[in-house]
Amino acid sequence: MITSITPAGLAETLLWGVANGCIYILLATGLNLIFGVMKLVNFAHGQLLMVGAFVAYEITTFAGLNPYASILVSMGSLALIGIVIEKFAFRKVRGTEKLNEIFISLGLIYVFQNIATLLWVENYNIRIPSPLEGLNLSFGAVAIGYDRILAMVSVVVILIGLLLLTKKTKIGLAMRATSQKSDAAMLMGININRVYLYTFAVGAALAGAAGALYGILFPFNPAIGALPTIKAFAIIILGGLGSIPGAVIGGLLYGIAENTAVYMLGGIWQDAIAFALLIAVLVIRPTGLFGEKGE
Amino acid sequence: MNFKALLTTSLKSRKFQYALAFIAFVAVLPLFVRSEYLIGNVLTVMIIFALYASSWNLLAYSGQGSLGHAAFLGIGGFTSALVAIRLGIPPIVGLFIGGLLSAGIGLLVGLACVRLKAWFLAMVTFGFSVIAVTIVSQFDSVFGGMIGFATPTIVPQGVPFFYATLAIVTVSIGAIFLVMRSKWGLAFKAIRENELEAKMIGINTAKYRLLAFIISTFFAGLAGGLYAESALFIQISIFEPYYSFLPLIMAVIGGLGTLEGPIIGSIIIVAIDSFAHLSYDFLQPLSPLFPGVNNIGPPLKFVGLGLFLIVVVIFLPKGITSLLHRLYDYLREGETKKVKEK
Numbered sequence: 220m221i222t223s224i225t226p227a228g229l230a231e232t233l234l235w236g237v238a239n240g241c242i243y244i245l246l247a248t249g250l251n252l253i254f255g256v257m258k259l260v261n262f263a264h265g266q267l268l269m270v271g272a273f274v275a276y277e278i279t280t281f282a283g284l285n286p287y288a289s290i291l292v293s294m295g296s297l298a299l300i301g302i303v304i305e306k307f308a309f310r311k312v313r314g315t316e317k318l319n320e321i322f323i324s325l326g327l328i329y330v331f332q333n334i335a336t337l338l339w340v341e342n343y344n345i346r347i348p349s350p351l352e353g354l355n356l357s358f359g360a361v362a363i364g365y366d367r368i369l370a371m372v373s374v375v376v377i378l379i380g381l382l383l384l385t386k387k388t389k390i391g392l393a394m395r396a397t398s399q400k401s402d403a404a405m406l407m408g409i410n411i412n413r414v415y416l417y418t419f420a421v422g423a424a425l426a427g428a429a430g431a432l433y434g435i436l437f438p439f440n441p442a443i444g445a446l447p448t449i450k451a452f453a454i455i456i457l458g459g460l461g462s463i464p465g466a467v468i469g470g471l472l473y474g475i476a477e478n479t480a481v482y483m484l485g486g487i488w489q490d491a492i493a494f495a496l497l498i499a500v501l502v503i504r505p506t507g508l509f510g511e512k513g514e
Numbered sequence: 515m516n517f518k519a520l521l522t523t524s525l526k527s528r529k530f531q532y533a534l535a536f537i538a539f540v541a542v543l544p545l546f547v548r549s550e551y552l553i554g555n556v557l558t559v560m561i562i563f564a565l566y567a568s569s570w571n572l573l574a575y576s577g578q579g580s581l582g583h584a585a586f587l588g589i590g591g592f593t594s595a596l597v598a599i600r601l602g603i604p605p606i607v608g609l610f611i612g613g614l615l616s617a618g619i620g621l622l623v624g625l626a627c628v629r630l631k632a633w634f635l636a637m638v639t640f641g642f643s644v645i646a647v648t649i650v651s652q653f654d655s656v657f658g659g660m661i662g663f664a665t666p667t668i669v670p671q672g673v674p675f676f677y678a679t680l681a682i683v684t685v686s687i688g689a690i691f692l693v694m695r696s697k698w699g700l701a702f703k704a705i706r707e708n709e710l711e712a713k714m715i716g717i718n719t720a721k722y723r724l725l726a727f728i729i730s731t732f733f734a735g736l737a738g739g740l741y742a743e744s745a746l747f748i749q750i751s752i753f754e755p756y757y758s759f760l761p762l763i764m765a766v767i768g769g770l771g772t773l774e775g776p777i778i779g780s781i782i783i784v785a786i787d788s789f790a791h792l793s794y795d796f797l798q799p800l801s802p803l804f805p806g807v808n809n810i811g812p813p814l815k816f817v818g819l820g821l822f823l824i825v826v827v828i829f830l831p832k833g834i835t836s837l838l839h840r841l842y843d844y845l846r847e848g849e850t851k852k853v854k855e856k
Contacts, residue, residue: 260633311828318579321636322766322827325759329820333813337804340813445755449644452637491648494641501638502626 227360232482233475238367240474241374242432246447247454247466248381249425255461256398256418259309262324265448266331267423271297271430272439273339276347286347290373290431294424301423305416313415328444335441344438347431370432377428378467381421385463390417398461446490450477453497537684544673554744558676560784562740563764565683567776568690569733570761575694575771576726577706578627581636582643583734584757585623589646590616590735591742591752592657595665605668609682609739616735617728624727628720631709640758647753662749665742679740686733691773693729702726706771734761763819767826769833778834783819790815 250264261267271293278289304327312319351365385391396404397414405411433439433447450473458469473493480492540561544553570583594612598605623642627635650657669678693699701722704712713719742748760783761776768779794811801810830836 262633262636308824308828312831315831317631317633318574318770319827319831321579321581321633322762323824325762326820326823326827329816329823333816333820336813337807337810337817340807341805449637449640452633453641456634456637488648491645494645497641498626498638498645501630501634 228482229479231361231363232478234361234363235367236475236478237471238363238371238436238474239478240471241371242429242436243447243450243454243473244467244470245374245377245425245429245432246451247458247470248378248463249422249429250448250451251455251458251461251463251466252381252394252425253419253422254455255463256394257309257415259313259320260324260452261309261327261419261422262321262448263304263327263331263444264422264426264451265444265446266328266335267297267300267426267444268430268433268447269335269439269441269444270300270331271427272347272434272443273335273342273430273441274427275431275434276342276345279347286349286431286435287369287373289347290428293427293431295427297427297430298420298424301420302416304423305419309419310412310415332441332444339441343440345434345440346436346438347434349435366435370436373428373432377425381425381463384421390414394418449497450493453493453500456497457500537680540680541677544676550672553676554672556784556788558679558744559741559788560781561676561679561683562737562744563760563784564777564780565686565733566737566741567761567764567768567780568687568773569730569737571765571770571772571776572690572693572702572733573726573730574765575699575706576702576723577631577709578723578726579636579762580639580730580758581755581762582623582639582641582646582758583731583761584753584755585639585643585646586616586620586731586734587738587741587757588650588750588752589619590738591665591748592650592738593735594739595663595742595748596656598666599663605666605743608666609668609736609743612739613732613736616738617732620727620731620734621724623731624724627727628723640755643753643755643758647750650750650753657750658748660749660751662747662751664747665745667743667746671744671746675744679744682736682740686736687773687777690729690733694773698722698725763823765833767823767833769835772833772835774838775833775835778838782834786815786819 246264246268250261253259253261253264274296275286275289275293278284278292279286284292308323308327309320312323349366351369354365355362356365356368357363383391385394393404393409393414394417396407396409397411397418401411404414429447433443454469454473455466456469457473458465458467473496476496477489477493481489484492540557543557547553547557566583566587570580573580573583590612592612593615594605594608597603597611598608603611623639627638630638651659667675669675694702701712701717704715704717705719705722709719738752742752764779764783765776766779767782768777769775791811794809797811797814800814801807804810807813826833
């Protein structure tokens with residue numbers, strides 16, 4: 220499926236790549252926030268995205284809410300789910316072996332994916348209906364859907380919100396302190412359990428927002444979770460662990476690389492290229508492109 | 515310790531006697547179990563997955579948790595079947611060629627992972643399994659695509675294959691046990707506990723991590739060959755994440771880092787898998803709650819499996835084996851008390 224490569228085609232590929240990358244940025248930022256503060260990798264993060272997409276779908280189709288407003292509902296619901304799984308699953312194994320966290324998130328993958336199958340399997344490969352569907356903004360030969368532009372804007376707004384939360388609020392200060400040194404933060408009177416709970420809730424809410432945007436742009440089903448998780452992970456590694464700006468740049472690079480691979484080589488290579496890139500970065504520079512020091 | 519001394523001490527050890535009794539028990543099962551389904555599709559699969567889970571467990575024993583072991587299961591399965599069909603090599607030799615190729619590729623993946631820890635390693639191995647399935651699905655003429663192809667078997671299906679599998683798996687798990695008990699095993703353990711300290715006391719950590727990778731992937735490949743033969747056919751779905759997560763779930767539920775854990779886990783998980791459908795009738799009253807699903811059994815089974823894994827990790831971090839150990843200690847205690855009273 221190798222098409223002839225034209226400058227306009229390439230420009231469009233880059234632009235669409237940036238738009239796709241935006242969704243991954245949200246997911247990766249959430250994962251990175253959780254990792255940075257809690258030193259925990261939630262492998263079920265993509266499943267949170269999937270649940271977010273379904274929540275937004277239900278809100279849009281049944282309550283008739285604008286799909287972009289449903290992002291907020293999706294974020295709220297996912298924050299609640301995040302609180303529950305932090306409190307009743309991850310907190311229980313904190314301080315034990317690192318592998319236990321991987322096992323817990325694997326169990327969560329099974330639980331979320333199959334509950335979603337039970338609830339929503341009839342909605343296979345649906346999309347959240349958007350009023351802007353099919354409308355394109357074009358600059359000469361290069362065209363991009365309004366939905367993708369709005370998705371990019373939403374991501375920027377959410378990221379600014381996150382920046383304000385971490386830099387300007389008290390809980391954000393506590394998060395930053397905890398991420399630097401949790402023991403010292405605890406000695407300074409910070410309630411670590413509460414910081415962890417909020418951090419996980421914010422991370423899950425970001426996954427919820429990513430899910431709603433994913434559902435607007437791409438068809439989804441209960442089984443989509445695994446790949447976004449790994450892509451988000453690849454982005455974190457590209458950008459460097461625990462670094463939010465790194466996640467943003469990593470996400471953009473990744474979206475572009477993925478879209479270019481599809482454009483040049485064909486759709487089947489989309490995911491394999493992603494991993495080849497991930498493995499290459501890990502082998503050549505295990506701390507990521509922008510990371511200062513490794514784990 | 516030389517082999518003879520090892521044998522004499524082993525024969526005296528209570529645990530070794532239990533292991534022998536267990537193998538003897540499994541070996542006589544076909545005399546009592548007449549159902550072909552139970553022997554071919556349940557017991558044989560339990561034995562094969564006991565090896566697969568043990569191979570995963572050995573890697574975890576060295577502190578390396580793989581999320582892509584299905585790749586090695588698939589490589590072993592496809593290689594053993596393909597060399598037997600295309601090159602006319604006897605299937606029993608094909609089985610070991612599958613294991614060796616799997617180990618060879620395992621060495622390459624291990625080399626890429628040698629500096630990585632916990633979740634990085636998990637991600638890279640997972641990524642490798644996705645790359646493997648992408649490549650394999652490009653060559654449908656060789657690998658048979660989604661439909662797959664029939665596999666040859668070393669001995670006829672049913673009871674003969676059961677015994678062949680039991681023999682191969684017993685020897686393999688025995689070998690894994692010896693590795694875990696040897697100097698290598700000690701090095702694996704030291705690396706798992708603290709890699710930096712292991713390095714400081716002079717362990718060549720890279721070498722031992724690679725060794726763990728090679729041994730583990732060899733046996734995973736062997737299990738793949740056996741699995742392909744037991745199923746009578748092979749298709750690329752063998753590379754699915756489901757098969758990567760399976761040995762992990764088995765080892766964790768059974769008891770991570772122990773010899774018997776993966777075996778117990780395999781028995782439990784394969785039993786759940788084989789007999790869960792019996793409970794689907796009882797679950798039928800729940801189906802009006804989920805109008806879109808034809809059969810609510812399988813998704814509910816997986817929800818249950820996920821919760822089971824979480825509960826075991828939280829409340830029984832050493833797996834179900836730890837319960838057995840506690841029972842064993844309790845019984846021993848009673849015994850020694852009796853002796854003292856006498």
